[in-house]
Every structure is written in C-alpha cells, then in structure tokens.
Amino acid sequence: MSEHPAGVPRRAAAPADVDLERVWTAVAAVVWRREPGWLERLAGRLLRSPGLARALLTTPSLLIPWLIATAVVLGAGSIATVSTGEPLVALVAPVVAAAGIAYAYGPGIDPAWELSCSMAVSERMVLLVRALAVFGLNAVLGLAASAASGAVAAAAFGWLVPMTAVCALALAAATLARSANVGVAAGLGGWVIAVLSGQAADGRISAAFTEPALVLPYLAFTACCCAIVLAATRVRRGTP
Amino acid sequence: MDDQELVACVAAGDDTALRELLLRHGPWLAARLRPALSAADVEDVLQETFLAVWKGAGGYRPDGPAGAWIWGIARRQAALFLRRRGPAAADLPAVLERPHADDPAEAALSRAQMTAAVAVLGPEGSPDRRVWQLMYVEDRPVAEVARLMGIPEGTVKSRAHRARRLLRAALTGRPAAEGGSR
Amino acid sequence: MNVEITDLTRRFGRNQAVAGVSLRAGPGVFGLLGPNGAGKTSLLRMMATVIQPSSGELRLLGRDPGAYGQRKQIRRRLGYLPQNLGYYPAFTVVEFVEYFALLKEMPPAQVPGAVAAAVEKVGLGDRARAKLRTLSGGMLRRVGIAQAIVNEPELLLLDEPTAGLDPEQRVAFRSLMRDLGQRATVVVSTHLVEDVGAACAQVALMNQGKIVFHGTPQELTARADGTAAAGDAPLERGYSAVLAQARS
Numbered sequence: 212m213s214e215h216p217a218g219v220p221r222r223a224a225a226p227a228d229v230d231l232e233r234v235w236t237a238v239a240a241v242v243w244r245r246e247p248g249w250l251e252r253l254a255g256r257l258l259r260s261p262g263l264a265r266a267l268l269t270t271p272s273l274l275i276p277w278l279i280a281t282a283v284v285l286g287a288g289s290i291a292t293v294s295t296g297e298p299l300v301a302l303v304a305p306v307v308a309a310a311g312i313a314y315a316y317g318p319g320i321d322p323a324w325e326l327s328c329s330m331a332v333s334e335r336m337v338l339l340v341r342a343l344a345v346f347g348l349n350a351v352l353g354l355a356a357s358a359a360s361g362a363v364a365a366a367a368f369g370w371l372v373p374m375t376a377v378c379a380l381a382l383a384a385a386t387l388a389r390s391a392n393v394g395v396a397a398g399l400g401g402w403v404i405a406v407l408s409g410q411a412a413d414g415r416i417s418a419a420f421t422e423p424a425l426v427l428p429y430l431a432f433t434a435c436c437c438a439i440v441l442a443a444t445r446v447r448r449g450t451p
Numbered sequence: 452m453d454d455q456e457l458v459a460c461v462a463a464g465d466d467t468a469l470r471e472l473l474l475r476h477g478p479w480l481a482a483r484l485r486p487a488l489s490a491a492d493v494e495d496v497l498q499e500t501f502l503a504v505w506k507g508a509g510g511y512r513p514d515g516p517a518g519a520w521i522w523g524i525a526r527r528q529a530a531l532f533l534r535r536r537g538p539a540a541a542d543l544p545a546v547l548e549r550p551h552a553d554d555p556a557e558a559a560l561s562r563a564q565m566t567a568a569v570a571v572l573g574p575e576g577s578p579d580r581r582v583w584q585l586m587y588v589e590d591r592p593v594a595e596v597a598r599l600m601g602i603p604e605g606t607v608k609s610r611a612h613r614a615r616r617l618l619r620a621a622l623t624g625r626p627a628a629e630g631g632s633r
Numbered sequence: 634m635n636v637e638i639t640d641l642t643r644r645f646g647r648n649q650a651v652a653g654v655s656l657r658a659g660p661g662v663f664g665l666l667g668p669n670g671a672g673k674t675s676l677l678r679m680m681a682t683v684i685q686p687s688s689g690e691l692r693l694l695g696r697d698p699g700a701y702g703q704r705k706q707i708r709r710r711l712g713y714l715p716q717n718l719g720y721y722p723a724f725t726v727v728e729f730v731e732y733f734a735l736l737k738e739m740p741p742a743q744v745p746g747a748v749a750a751a752v753e754k755v756g757l758g759d760r761a762r763a764k765l766r767t768l769s770g771g772m773l774r775r776v777g778i779a780q781a782i783v784n785e786p787e788l789l790l791l792d793e794p795t796a797g798l799d800p801e802q803r804v805a806f807r808s809l810m811r812d813l814g815q816r817a818t819v820v821v822s823t824h825l826v827e828d829v830g831a832a833c834a835q836v837a838l839m840n841q842g843k844i845v846f847h848g849t850p851q852e853l854t855a856r857a858d859g860t861a862a863a864g865d866a867p868l869e870r871g872y873s874a875v876l877a878q879a880r881s
Contacts, residue, residue: 224478224482225477225478225479225481225482226481226482226485226490226493228490229481229485229490229493229494229497230490230494231473231474231477231478231481231494231497232753233494234473234477234494234497234498234501235470235473235477235753235758236746236749236750236753237494237498237746237749238469238473238498238501238502238505239466239470239749239752239753239758239761240745240746240748240749240750241502241505241745242466242469242502242505243466243727243745243748243749243752243761243762244745245727245728245731255741260738261735261741262735262736262737262738265732265735265736266732266736269721269732321719322719322720322721323718323719323720323721324719325678325683325715325717325718325719326713326714326715326718326719326733326780327736328683329681329682329683329708329711329713330708330733330736330737331705331708331709331736331737331738332735332736332737332738333705466761466762467759470758470759
C-alpha cells in the first residue's frame with residue numbers, strides 16, 4: 212500500500228463485498244445512454260413500440276441527406292417544368308419514390324437481415340411502417356413540387372397511381388434479388404417502359420400518368436408485387 | 452496518463468477516461484466509505500460520485516490532486532445519500548463530516564484517520580508531536596506549554612503553526628504548502 | 634425443457650438439409666458439432682424462428698413457434714448470433730446493441746443498464762462509443778455476442794461464435810457461456826472441437842442432416858477407443874471415429 216506524499220493512503224484495496232463492476236455498469240448505463248429525439252418518442256407512442264419507431268427513423272431513405280436530395284431533385288423538376296412546359300415532376304417523382312422504397316427495407320439494404328428476421332418486432336411490421344412512411348413522404352414532396360410548378364390538374368397528381376406501381380415493382384425486385392440497386396434499376400426500367408409505350412400508343416409523353424384506363428392495371432400490378440414481397444418475406448429460402 | 456489529464460479528458464466527453472478514473476480511484480474510495488456505509492450503499496454512493504464527476508469535470512481546477520477533488524465529491528454524495536434516507540440516518544459518521552474551512556485540524560475525525568495523520572508529525576515525544584499534544588489535545592495555553600517544554604513562546608507558536616499545516620495536509624490530501632512533511 | 638424437437642426436417646428444393654432430428658435440451662451449454670453442410674445452421678435457424686420446419690414438431694420455451702403470438706413471446710426471450718451477422722457501419726457498439734434490445738421489445742427503462750452490462754461482459758467497455766467500422770473482425774463478433782445476450786435470453790443460439798477471436802478471448806467467451814448456461818439453454822454450433830470440450834455439458838454431432846451422436850464430451854472421446862481414428866486431441870479422435878462410422 213503506497214502512500215500519497217501527503218500521508219493519505221491511496222492504493223487501499225477495495226473492500227471484498229463492494230462490487231465495483233456493478234458500479235461501473237450503473238454509471239455506464241447513464242453515460243452511454245442514447246436519448247431518443249422528440250420525433251422518435253412521438254413515433255414510439257403512436258406505433259406503441261419504441262423498437263418499431265427506432266427502426267423507422269433509421270430507414271436509410273428517411274435520413275436527412277436522402278430527404279434533402281429528394282427535395283432537390285423534385286425542386287429541380289418543378290423549376291424545369293415551369294420553364295420547359297414538360298410535366299417533369301410527374302415523370303421524375305415515381306422514380307425518386309421507387310429508389311426511396313428500394314432503399315427502405317429488405318435484405319438489399321439490411322446487412323443484419325438474418326438477425327432482423329428473429330426479432331420480436333416482426334419484419335412485416337417494419338416493412339409496412341417504412342414503406343408507408345417513404346411513400347407518404349415522397350407523395351407529399353411530389354405534390355408540393357407539382358403545385359409549385361403550376362401543372363394541370365391531371366398531371367399534378369395523376370402520377371400517384373403509377374408511382375405506387377413503380378414502388379411496388381422496385382420493392383419486389385429488391386427483395387427477390389436481395390439488392391437495393393436491382394430494385395432501383397427495376398423501378399426505373401419499368402417506369403421508362405411505361406412512359407415510352409404510353410407515348411408510342413398515344414403520342415403524348417404524359418399518357419402513362421394521365422390515361423384513366425391505366426389506373427386499374429397499375430393497381431393490379433401493385434397488388435401482384437405486394438403479394439410477391441409478402442411471399443418472399445415469409446419463406447426463408449436457401450442456406451447461406 | 453495522470454489523473455489531471457484524465458479529468459480533462461472526462462470534461463471533454465471521453466467516457467473511457469471516466470472508466471479509468473473509476474478503476475484507479477474506486478478501490479480506495481470504497482475503502483474510505485465502507486466504515487460508514489453498508490456495501491450496497493457504498494456502491495450507490497460511488498455511482499452517484501462518478502456521475503457527478505462526469506457532469507462536473509469541467510469545474511475541476513488543477514490546483515490539487517484529482518483524488519482529493521473526487522474524495523470531496525464522494526463525501527458530499529455520501530452526506531446527501533444519508534440525508535435522503537431520513538432523519539434517523541442523518542447522524543453523519545464523523546469520518547465524513549466536512550472539516551471547518553479555517554482549521555481542518557480541529558474537525559472531528561475518526562480515530563484511525565487521526566492517528567494516521569498525527570503520525571505525520573513524528574514519533575511520540577518528538578517536539579512537534581509534544582506541542583500538538585499539549586496545546587491541542589490537553590488545551591493548555593501557550594505560556595504553559597513553553598514552560599513545560601523549556602522553549603521560548605515564539606518557538607511554541609511556530610511549532611504549533613507547523614503542526615497545524617502538516618495535519619491539514621495529511622487530512623485533506625493537499626501537499627504541505629512549504630517545506631517537506633517530515 | 635427449453636427445447637423439444639421431434640423428427641424435425643427441413644428441405645430446400647431437392648436438398649434435405651435436416652433429415653429427422655430429435656432432441657431435448659434444458660438449461661446448460663449444448664454443443665453442436667459437424668462438418669460443413671451437416672445441417673447445423675439450418676437447425677439453428679429453425680430454433681431461432683427464422684425459418685419454419687418442413688415437417689416435425691418444434692417446441693421452444695414451452696411454446697409453439699408456428700403461432701404468431703407465441704412466436705413473438707419466444708423471440709423476446711431469445712438470443713441469436715448468425716454465422717454472418719453483418720453490421721451497420723455508422724452505428725456505435727452501444728447503438729447497435731441498443732437497437733436490437735429495442736427490437737426484442739425490452740422495456741425501454743431497462744435497456745440502458747442491460748446494454749451497458751452486455752457490452753462490459755464481452756470486454757468492449759473501452760470501445761463502447763466507437764463506430765463499428767473502426768472495429769476488427771474479432772471485436773465485431775463480440776458485438777454480435779453482446780446483442781445476443783442483452784435481453785438475458787432463456788434460449789441462446791450461437792453459430793460459430795468464436796470465429797476471429799484470439800485464444801484469450803475464447804477463454805473469456807467459454808467462461809461467459811458457462812455462466813449463462815446456469816439459467817439458460819445455450820446452443821453453440823461450431824467447427825472448433827476444443828470449444829465444445831471446454832464449455833459444453835452435452836454434445837450432438839450432426840452429419841448429413843441427422844444426429845449421429847448425442848452425449849457428453851467424455852462419451853464422445855471414448856468413442857475413439859479401439860479405433861484408428863485421426864486427430865491430435867482425444868475429442869477430435871472421438872469426432873472422427875463417429876463420423877467414420879456414420880459414413881460407413
């Protein structure tokens with residue numbers, strides 16, 4: 212037991228019945244604690260699950276940088292629509308949303324996917340909550356951009372239905388291929404095909420999102436893709 | 452890394468420095484608190500102490516050893532802890548009482564601490580020790596002490612002053628202001 | 634009994650990964666040995682409720698994982714470390730462990746203390762707030778163990794948990810397993826025969842989807858007696874002897 216120069220014992224051993232590890236664990240619990248922000252606490256109360264709220268707020272395509280990028284792209288589309296007269300917001304919004312959906316959920320973007328599948332907060336709930344949030348946010352931003360560009364009524368929100376279909380396609384592709392990039396490519400490719408065939412059939416580039424006869428086919432397509440996703444997330448396929 | 456650097460790191464938000472401080476100082480702090488509190492209470496007080504260190508590290512001025520500063524926090528936390536327990540437990544054990552700011556040598560202390568501190572003055576019979584014994588324990592006036600020891604009153608006063616200084620250093624852990632300890 | 638399995642099978646396409654396994658396990662550490670492709674991972678994944686069996690009966694912690702509500706209850710009391718965990722590079726150690734504690738529906742008030750205890754138990758206390766992308770492979774494995782034990786599970790499933798750990802860390806890990814095995818059922822699937830010998834009370838050896846040995850490590854060692862089995866250590870020789878017999 213060495214003495215401090217002023218005569219106070221400093222290296223006394225701890226009494227045997229005092230558990231310093233327990234002390235540190237209790238201190239660390241406070242020092243390392245992450246305080247959820249107001250948005251996460253609100254989401255936790257609305258969803259009645261703090262885990263689901265955390266899963267929602269850590270969605271890659273709901274993080275601030277992604278949201279800013281989305282707003283910038285749609286804003287640019289809005290400005291371009293005003294200057295060129297082409298309904299660019301309506302053309303761009305579905306693809307942006309599809310990219311957001313592909314990067315929201317699934318084995319494509321979750322490195323710890325296998326572990327996530329064993330959690331009490333089920334992957335289905337995470338899928339539902341994330342997909343709705345991403346879709347909803349993209350719809351709102353798209354509508355704002357549309358309104359700002361002063362587009363004609365049909366072009367202002369007619370793209371919402373095709374957007375649903377393109378998002379469902381992106382999600383199904385991303386889930387099946389276990390790759391978010393494949394999802395984005397599928398969404399982009401599918402939309403390009405839809406727009407070009409609409410133009411070929413009707414002569415207008417806006418046919419793909421203003422033609423009322425297409426609404427039902429779009430919705431049916433969406434339902435198919437959703438069924439694929441549900442099936443793919445139910446049956447785990449193949450050993451690694 | 453020495454203690455003062457660790458506290459500076461803690462003030463900057465480094466939790467590994469706090470962990471190191473607990474590893475270094477936890478044992479002797481626990482040993483000092485144990486005579487006054489049960490083991491579980493010692494753990495609780497140490498927990499509050501190091502949380503206070505975490506929050507208050509910015510207020511540490513390196514004019515004394517970090518260990519003494521932490522001990523001060525521990526003592527305050529122990530007092531708070533016992534006061535929260537209720538009036539029955541408010542009889543604070545002497546070892547934890549805050550010494551009077553002017554003269555720590557006159558504060559009430561546990562016998563063991565006192566004995567260890569008094570040993571700083573020298574062996575039994577040495578001049579400083581005798582002055583202490585006569586003036587402060589037996590409470591004799593300066594003139595009488597001078598007569599009993601056969602030394603001038605001025606010498607008695609300077610020895611008394613030195614004894615107080617040495618004891619203050621020994622009891623609070625700050626190094627003696629000038630000269631050595633022995 | 635925390636695990637009750639009767640005639641469990643699992644098929645992937647034409648491949649019969651698990652071909653009729655029966656076993657029962659209570660508290661304690663249970664080792665699962667076997668060559669690659671023996672079906673250990675598939676069996677573990679079924680116990681982790683990640684995949685469903687093709688046929689047979691599976692009861693975990695006294696509940697049926699086929700029913701949604703009971704599966705949720707099992708999952709709250711489950712700890713699972715997959716063979717390839719993956720990690721979120723921008724998360725810190727504490728954030729990662731906390732994320733899965735929340736997903737296991739631990740009461741939020743208990744989470745900070747449980748996370749701190751788990752991180753300290755795996756020896757990562759000095760890197761608690763380091764980002765995962767700054768950690769080595771062995772440390773990441775320990776982060777995986779921490780998330781598996783954070784909710785003090787009654788059933789802990791570990792697939793190759795000591796991959797990437799140095800010998801000193803493996804010793805610490807085995808002692809952690811023995812502690813946990815006092816209250817919980819810990820199933821460790823591993824290639825490393827010596828991990829099994831040091832920590833496990835019971836061992837099962839799988840080959841081609843079936844269990845070809847079930848007993849204590851001592852009994853496995855004894856199976857090498859009277860044979861010319863290959864191996865540097867007694868347990869390895871027992872392992873080889875059983876496999877040779879199963880293949881003949």
